[in-house]
Amino acid sequence: MPDQFNPQTAHDSVRALQWVGEALRVLDQRKLPGSIEYEDFDSACGVAEAIRSMRVRGAPAIGIAAAYGVVLAARKRHEQNPDTWKTLIGQDLDRLAASRPTAVNLFWALERMRKIIDTGGNEPAALLAAALAIHEDDIAANRRMGELGAQLLKGASGVLTHCNTGSLATGGYGTALGVIRSAWAAGLKQVYACETRPWLQGARLTLWELDQDRIPARLIADSAAAWLMRSGKVQWVIVGADRIAANGDTANKIGTYSHAVNARHHGLKFMVVAPTSTIDWETPSGEAIAIEERDHKELLSDHFLRPGSVVDAWNPVFDTTPAGLIDAIVTERGVVLNPSAANLRELKA
Numbered sequence: 001m002p003d004q005f006n007p008q009t010a011h012d013s014v015r016a017l018q019w020v021g022e023a024l025r026v027l028d029q030r031k032l033p034g035s036i037e038y039e040d041f042d043s044a045c046g047v048a049e050a051i052r053s054m055r056v057r058g059a060p061a062i063g064i065a066a067a068y069g070v071v072l073a074a075r076k077r078h079e080q081n082p083d084t085w086k087t088l089i090g091q092d093l094d095r096l097a098a099s100r101p102t103a104v105n106l107f108w109a110l111e112r113m114r115k116i117i118d119t120g121g122n123e124p125a126a127l128l129a130a131a132l133a134i135h136e137d138d139i140a141a142n143r144r145m146g147e148l149g150a151q152l153l154k155g156a157s158g159v160l161t162h163c164n165t166g167s168l169a170t171g172g173y174g175t176a177l178g179v180i181r182s183a184w185a186a187g188l189k190q191v192y193a194c195e196t197r198p199w200l201q202g203a204r205l206t207l208w209e210l211d212q213d214r215i216p217a218r219l220i221a222d223s224a225a226a227w228l229m230r231s232g233k234v235q236w237v238i239v240g241a242d243r244i245a246a247n248g249d250t251a252n253k254i255g256t257y258s259h260a261v262n263a264r265h266h267g268l269k270f271m272v273v274a275p276t277s278t279i280d281w282e283t284p285s286g287e288a289i290a291i292e293e294r295d296h297k298e299l300l301s302d303h304f305l306r307p308g309s310v311v312d313a314w315n316p317v318f319d320t321t322p323a324g325l326i327d328a329i330v331t332e333r334g335v336v337l338n339p340s341a342a343n344l345r346e347l348k349a
């Protein structure tokens with residue numbers, strides 16, 4: 001018999017990040033789905049490495065982890081020297097900021113924590129409250145975006161998503177996958193997930209997460225997306241974001257741009273779901289967004305890594321989708337249809 005229905009936990013059982021008092025507990029996403037392993041990090045340096053190595057990944061989760069990293073750094077620096085800790089912690093903030101370049105949530109969270117350091121008292125206790133609030137607010141934002149996005153999906157029978165944007169990528173529930181969770185509860189029939197080469201966030205993480213929460217999903221190769229769209233089985237493509245420029249251009253996992261082009265060609269709708277912490281008001285358009293390039297070894301087989309080989313690989317792990325290809329940006333503060341610099345500005349606090 002299934003457990004009694006609880007709307008707070010139904011279709012949402014996974015948590016990638018947990019504060020455990022003296023450390024940040026991280027579910028190692030490199031090992032999923034084969035192995036469920038947690039690792040505790042008790043220093044900012046450790047948290048930066050967890051982000052760099054992609055034990056924790058996904059824009060909101062990176063921001064939350066960094067906030068806890070600042071808490072750990074503050075405790076250590078304060079213990080070392082209660083008079084100079086606010087200066088010493090600068091290097092920890094820099095190290096966290098250097099862990100990955102594209103997800104703006106990282107810099108947003110560090111900025112929030114920096115302000116508390118600068119304006120708060122000499123005890124670092126307020127920083128833990130702030131990190132916990134960033135974590136809880138993210139889950140609340142995801143729940144709200146889930147409701148708003150699901151309303152847009154009324155009447156749709158199938159959706160396609162890319163990468164992993166669920167509980168693993170956020171504080172919990174997820175952005176695009178949160179919308180899919182809410183829409184599933186409201187009767188959505190078919191969820192397709194792209195495998196998301198080369199790191200396979202879709203094939204490994206999204207499928208694992210949906211399996212945990214008993215939401216049926218069907219995996220496709222990235223290269224099958226246009227063919228799926230042509231079949232008429234999906235009406236919406238729903239993705240998350242790592243950084244949304246002030247004009248609505250959106251950086252997200254590599255392959256997102258192709259999906260947007262294909263969606264427009266086939267008359268499908270394209271939805272970006274992200275909390276307002278993902279909007280970078282300082283960046284006017286997508287052209288100015290730093291796109292991370294990772295090691296060619298993520299793509300190139302060992303055979304070609306031998307000395308003397310003349311072939312190589314180019315591995316950009318994000319791309320930018322122009323606002324003109326996006327039908328809706330869903331945030332916790334509301335939905336912006338046909339985003340542009342003018343209408344996105346309405347979300348500014």
Ligand code: MRU
Nearest residue numbers: 057058059163165169240241253
């Ligand atoms: O390289 P990753 O796995 O950190 O990339 C993740 C994505 O591109 C997600 O789509 C994005 O961060 C939104 S997650 C809610």
